[in-house]
Amino acid sequence: MNDDNILALENVSKFFGKVIALNGVTLRLKRGEVHCLLGDNGAGKSTLIKTLAGVHAPSSGDYLVDGEPVHFDSPKEALDLGIATVYQDLALVPLLSVARNFFMGREPQKKRFGLFSVMDLDLAAVTSRTKLAEMGINVRDPHQPIGTMSGGEKQCLAIARAIHFGARVLILDEPTAALGVKQSFNVLKLIHKAREKGISVIFITHNVHHAYPIGDSFTLLNRGRSMGTFTKDTISKNEVLDMMAGGAEMQQMMSELEGATI
Numbered sequence: 118m119n120d121d122n123i124l125a126l127e128n129v130s131k132f133f134g135k136v137i138a139l140n141g142v143t144l145r146l147k148r149g150e151v152h153c154l155l156g157d158n159g160a161g162k163s164t165l166i167k168t169l170a171g172v173h174a175p176s177s178g179d180y181l182v183d184g185e186p187v188h189f190d191s192p193k194e195a196l197d198l199g200i201a202t203v204y205q206d207l208a209l210v211p212l213l214s215v216a217r218n219f220f221m222g223r224e225p226q227k228k229r230f231g232l233f234s235v236m237d238l239d240l241a242a243v244t245s246r247t248k249l250a251e252m253g254i255n256v257r258d259p260h261q262p263i264g265t266m267s268g269g270e271k272q273c274l275a276i277a278r279a280i281h282f283g284a285r286v287l288i289l290d291e292p293t294a295a296l297g298v299k300q301s302f303n304v305l306k307l308i309h310k311a312r313e314k315g316i317s318v319i320f321i322t323h324n325v326h327h328a329y330p331i332g333d334s335f336t337l338l339n340r341g342r343s344m345g346t347f348t349k350d351t352i353s354k355n356e357v358l359d360m361m362a363g364g365a366e367m368q369q370m371m372s373e374l375e376g377a378t379i
């Protein structure tokens with residue numbers, strides 16, 4: 118086993134009754150790389166994320182972290198090894214402040230009257246603002262409800278929070294899916310920053326234009342199977358696009374559309 122890999126799935130399958138969601142998938146994440154996982158609807162991306170995150174156990178195959186086999190019974194066990202997943206719903210509470218969402222139950226404490234512990238909301242506000250600023254996210258008032266932030270800002274906060282609490286591996290589930298151009302760019306910048314900090318990233322997306330500029334390697338999933346992993350120097354953006362769209366199939370459809378009167 119190659120020690121360069123911080124985590125690896127080796128020949129992993131996942132069945133839900135008769136449905137084969139993953140079929141013999143191998144995915145190896147090198148330390149410090151951004152590895153893009155691309156696939157269309159139903160390709161098995163969510164199942165793969167949940168397997169990595171400790172939500173699903175593989176039906177067969179091996180899951181290795183730092184070269185050692187692991188069997189997670191819960192997402193907490195993955196998190197304890199520094200494998201953090203940011204899902205599309207971001208797990209934020211809209212009415213709570215930016216600072217409370219940043220800490221989410223892990224707020225710093227202080228003693229009141231030298232007796233009971235209460236949340237130190239001022240320290241939480243200062244710390245969250247500083248930590249977010251370090252990641253290039255400027256928050257005017259950390260006491261403002263998170264619901265007042267834009268989609269891109271919320272996505273960045275969820276990523277920055279995972280990094281602050283010790284993620285070694287960040288699994289990002291379509292972080293740019295619902296965002297406009299500028300906000301997507303900010304999220305991509307943050308992923309780049311995470312990589313500079315030595316964090317390994319799995320970036321799930323179906324947007325090749327977002328994946329290609331930032332990815333070091335690309336794994337393509339199609340109907341539960343891996344179509345292979347390619348490093349950036351071995352595949353062009355157009356080739357990735359072609360593989361995603363199903364190459365010949367897409368060409369055929371395009372010529373049919375061109376011939377049609379709409």
Ligand SMILES: Nc1ncnc2c1ncn2[C@@H]1O[C@H](COP(=O)(O)OP(=O)(O)OP(=O)(O)O)[C@@H](O)[C@H]1O
Nearest residue numbers: 133136137138156157158159160161162163164165
């Ligand atoms: N809990 C489950 N029970 C039964 N079938 C499931 C379950 N989870 C996923 N599947 C099936 O496994 C296949 C892969 O689904 P998955 O959600 O992993 O794909 P995906 O690439 O994330 O798709 P999308 O982009 O549409 O979310 C699909 O056929 C899906 O219906």
